[in-house]
Amino acid sequence: MYCRNCGKEIESQAVVCPSCGVPPMLEKKFCQACGEVTQPNQTMCTKCGVALVAKTQVSETKNKMAAGLLGIFLGCFGIHKFYLGYNKEAIIMLAISLGAGLVTCGAATGVMSVIGLIEGIIYLTKPDEEFEQLYIQGHKGWF
Ligand SMILES: [Zn+2]
Ligand SMILES: [Zn+2]
Known part of the structure; x- marks a missing residue:
């Protein structure tokens, strides 16, 4: 998977991104599946079609x-x-x-x-x- 903050490829179990130190699903700047640049309110990646989920949204529900x-x-x-x-x-x-x-x-x-x-x-x-x-x-x- 890719870090949603810096777009670097990281291990899927990583709690924190080794390159930027931010939890990989916390930000919304890159697609977690292909690393494509995404917009903050985008809900689906236009390149690979994966659902863009931010960790903060999920934990609330x-x-x-x-x-x-x-x-x-x-x-x-x-x-x-x-x-x-x-x-x-x-x-x-x-x-x-x-x-x-x-x-x-x-x-x-x-x-x-x-x-x-x-x-x-x-x-x-x-x-x-x-x-x-x-x-x-x-x-x-x-x-
Ligand atoms: Zn990162
Ligand atoms: Zn993608």
């Missing part, structure tokens, strides 16, 4: 605590995944809980609850930065 608690209490319905924007994974959990749950007298729903509970606990125990990298920027669908 997604809360680690909320995602964790949703996973613990409503995990079997995949609510925490809907919250994080993982619609595909969320629908899978919901379908298994409701569909397979009915056939197995709730056993499948129980399994989904346990998965939600574990994921909720993982979310809560991750440091904020790692949570954001894995689940918000990285879109890690499961665990």
Whole structure:
């Protein structure tokens, strides 16, 4: 990926850009996928078509605590995944809980609850930065 502040190519896990010292997704001057110059209110790169997301915008809307608690209490319905924007994974959990749950007298729903509970606990125990990298920027669908 590229630093959105200085446009230098950097490692995708870099928390801070080694060339300019700024968190790579904080600024909006370059595309994070191809390094093309972008305008501050541009939402999509005109060169490679990737969505231009600034880290500050994302952190305001997604809360680690909320995602964790949703996973613990409503995990079997995949609510925490809907919250994080993982619609595909969320629908899978919901379908298994409701569909397979009915056939197995709730056993499948129980399994989904346990998965939600574990994921909720993982979310809560991750440091904020790692949570954001894995689940918000990285879109890690499961665990
Ligand atoms: Zn930089
Ligand atoms: Zn681009």
